[in-house]
Amino acid sequence: MSLNFCFIGAGNLATQLAKALFSKGHHIVQVFSRTETSASTLAQLVNADFTTNPAEIVNSSDVYFIAIKDSAFSEVLPKIDFGNRLVVHCSGSVLMNVLENYSNNFGVFYPLQTFSKQRNVDFKNIPVFIEANNRENEELLLNIAAEISEKVTILDSERRRTLHVSAVFACNFVNHLYHIAGNILKSKAIDFDVLRPLILETALKVQAFEPAEVQTGPAVRFDENIINLHLAELSGMPEYQQLYETISKRIFEQQKK
Amino acid sequence: MSLNFCFIGAGNLATQLAKALFSKGHHIVQVFSRTETSASTLAQLVNADFTTNPAEIVNSSDVYFIAIKDSAFSEVLPKIDFGNRLVVHCSGSVLMNVLENYSNNFGVFYPLQTFSKQRNVDFKNIPVFIEANNRENEELLLNIAAEISEKVTILDSERRRTLHVSAVFACNFVNHLYHIAGNILKSKAIDFDVLRPLILETALKVQAFEPAEVQTGPAVRFDENIINLHLAELSGMPEYQQLYETISKRIFEQQKK
Numbered sequence: 001m002s003l004n005f006c007f008i009g010a011g012n013l014a015t016q017l018a019k020a021l022f023s024k025g026h027h028i029v030q031v032f033s034r035t036e037t038s039a040s041t042l043a044q045l046v047n048a049d050f051t052t053n054p055a056e057i058v059n060s061s062d063v064y065f066i067a068i069k070d071s072a073f074s075e076v077l078p079k080i081d082f083g084n085r086l087v088v089h090c091s092g093s094v095l096m097n098v099l100e101n102y103s104n105n106f107g108v109f110y111p112l113q114t115f116s117k118q119r120n121v122d123f124k125n126i127p128v129f130i131e132a133n134n135r136e137n138e139e140l141l142l143n144i145a146a147e148i149s150e151k152v153t154i155l156d157s158e159r160r161r162t163l164h165v166s167a168v169f170a171c172n173f174v175n176h177l178y179h180i181a182g183n184i185l186k187s188k189a190i191d192f193d194v195l196r197p198l199i200l201e202t203a204l205k206v207q208a209f210e211p212a213e214v215q216t217g218p219a220v221r222f223d224e225n226i227i228n229l230h231l232a233e234l235s236g237m238p239e240y241q242q243l244y245e246t247i248s249k250r251i252f253e254q255q256k257k
Numbered sequence: 258m259s260l261n262f263c264f265i266g267a268g269n270l271a272t273q274l275a276k277a278l279f280s281k282g283h284h285i286v287q288v289f290s291r292t293e294t295s296a297s298t299l300a301q302l303v304n305a306d307f308t309t310n311p312a313e314i315v316n317s318s319d320v321y322f323i324a325i326k327d328s329a330f331s332e333v334l335p336k337i338d339f340g341n342r343l344v345v346h347c348s349g350s351v352l353m354n355v356l357e358n359y360s361n362n363f364g365v366f367y368p369l370q371t372f373s374k375q376r377n378v379d380f381k382n383i384p385v386f387i388e389a390n391n392r393e394n395e396e397l398l399l400n401i402a403a404e405i406s407e408k409v410t411i412l413d414s415e416r417r418r419t420l421h422v423s424a425v426f427a428c429n430f431v432n433h434l435y436h437i438a439g440n441i442l443k444s445k446a447i448d449f450d451v452l453r454p455l456i457l458e459t460a461l462k463v464q465a466f467e468p469a470e471v472q473t474g475p476a477v478r479f480d481e482n483i484i485n486l487h488l489a490e491l492s493g494m495p496e497y498q499q500l501y502e503t504i505s506k507r508i509f510e511q512q513k514k
Binding site: 012069070071093112113114115116118119121125126127151153158159161162163164165166167168169170171172173174175176177178179180181182184185187188190192194195196197198199200201202203204205206207208209210211212214215216217218219220221223224225226229230233234239240243244246247250251254 | 269326327328350369370371372373375376378382383384408410415416418419420421422423424425426427428429430431432433434435436437438439441442444445447449451452453454455456457458459460461462463464465466467468469471472473474475476477478480481482483486487490491496497500501503504507508511
């Protein structure tokens, strides 16, 4: 069954999701973005029309995917005529019910992944979390999600937000630690590349184990001597020093449990 | 050229390194650990003798690999007769010169990776950092390292310590963030497994890009609304709440640069 979709937003998530759905034979009718180059770039990839004007969005799409910044919802959505069709957003922390003002048919389609325009991801392994205002819409969203992912689950708004918070730690904050590690190396002119095998192995380890089972390093060994050497090493970077102390203490205390 | 090696220590690193050297045809003469099961387990894997008594360690090995906890050096090493052979340690943060009391031939053999006994790693991609007290020992260590790794570099003690600090952020602290993410999910009975594809993709992204180029999440989007929702969500976990605030602020400020 081939459906018609509109994408409101043309960022990282919209790009990857639209491409995945397009590859399954669905028709991407139209892409909206306030930035013309973003709209036209995605539109071209999925053989769609594009617009930068919310008033020009067609009102006959089967599903509208809202993939814009959460803070832009209240500015953009009131300008769109959704023709009472199914409107879903793709945000981790926005309640489903914010959509009830725009259509009688609404829901959430939340793929838990970090998306970039440059990197294609295989949707097959990406968990997708679904919520809808009624059984019929839920069924439709489950079917669409199951075409691209093997891991589709129904999840309410409250638990989705918890999931999003945890993902911020596991992804966004982790990436920032990679950045800090790179900055520390930069101070001695060592290239970030030396850390790449370590970073990958750290992520691979927890694919099979729980993180607490495979925790390594000075803090988990209670190696105060090394911890103090490291804190001294970071004396010129007080913010990193403080973070080192805080996280080491947390690892130490978790270990005692 | 097949050499004779002794391993002082039978932990994660010793296990993986001894296995890698054994697989290249070297002879592992003896494994020492204060814990008999550790010593005998590794000894069996690499066809070696084992002992739990430092005084029983043979004094005719070509190279001694010290792979015990840094804080145990001063207790264990004075009890060993190294017969003035080449003694190297495998620690990120211990200066090479601490070995000068034990032999006239000493150095460092530091593989930058997180090791577990349960997971075999391919040494080929692991950066190995070498330091030695003279050119001849340096040459020997470079040759041994090059047999198992394609990424061998000479690095002095001071820069090796910097590298170790950065690795604590990129690996040990990252793993602890995985653990925190899992704990947050546990509070709503969601399984850690949903995070695994996200964790892997986050590590894969920085294999090709610099972390700052691929930073995602509410902090980098300046999405204060979401950040405040997340802080409220973490109100029952004040330590995680504080960490969320600290790291978000750092991402935010880094972005402004």
